[in-house]
Amino acid sequence: MTAALTKAELKTLQERLLEEKESIENHFDINRESTEGEPDSLRESIGELSAVDNHPADLGTETFERARDLAVDEHQSNELDQINHALDQIEAGSYGKCEICGKPIPFERLEALPFTTLCVEDAAKVQEGDLNDTRPVEEQVMTPPPRGAGEISQRNAGKFDNANAWEMVEDFGNSDSPATSTKRDVTNYDDM
Numbered sequence: 001m002t003a004a005l006t007k008a009e010l011k012t013l014q015e016r017l018l019e020e021k022e023s024i025e026n027h028f029d030i031n032r033e034s035t036e037g038e039p040d041s042l043r044e045s046i047g048e049l050s051a052v053d054n055h056p057a058d059l060g061t062e063t064f065e066r067a068r069d070l071a072v073d074e075h076q077s078n079e080l081d082q083i084n085h086a087l088d089q090i091e092a093g094s095y096g097k098c099e100i101c102g103k104p105i106p107f108e109r110l111e112a113l114p115f116t117t118l119c120v121e122d123a124a125k126v127q128e129g130d131l132n133d134t135r136p137v138e139e140q141v142m143t144p145p146p147r148g149a150g151e152i153s154q155r156n157a158g159k160f161d162n163a164n165a166w167e168m169v170e171d172f173g174n175s176d177s178p179a180t181s182t183k184r185d186v187t188n189y190d191d192m
Contacts, residue, residue, distance in 0.1 A: 005096045009107050013114050014090050017083050020114070024080045031073070082115040089117070098122055 005013070089095035096105050098119040105119050118126060 004104050005107060005110070009110075010090065010095070013095075013110055014087070016111075016114050017086055017090075021080065021083045021087070024076050024083070027076055028073075031069075079115070082117075085117065086115040100126075 086095060096110060097103070098105055099117045100122040101119060103119055105116065109116060109120060116123070
């Protein structure tokens, strides 16, 4: 079992957390200053009259840059929340203990990841659980692809398999109305 953190180790980690917090807050301050007064919409930010222009690659680059900036900001924001939580734990005297099992987190792990609240074993369990929870909901209703003729097809009989999807949709008709018919004087759908 790992020993609790010494006062010197705790002080070192607290200073590191405060440095990282300051760095992230500086990141947001710089972004705020550089984007003040700038337009929010993509069309306004690229300075074009239309979002569809002669250079679609420019628009793609701008979209990529904005998405990347948003992802970095979201990551930084999450990390800042974790740092603030770790600093609150230091104040409360519970820093360095796993939030799941209560065992002390080794100094080496905290040195590498000072805002962690989980030991390695519990972090792995949580991550495995998160991966299973983030599967698309569509997978709950999908049938597995056929592996062979007969056996699986019989087991999945009556389930929708996309084989005659077009015919099923066609039974509902289409969006053409008598008003858009190429024939003159059509008054009902059956005459079309």
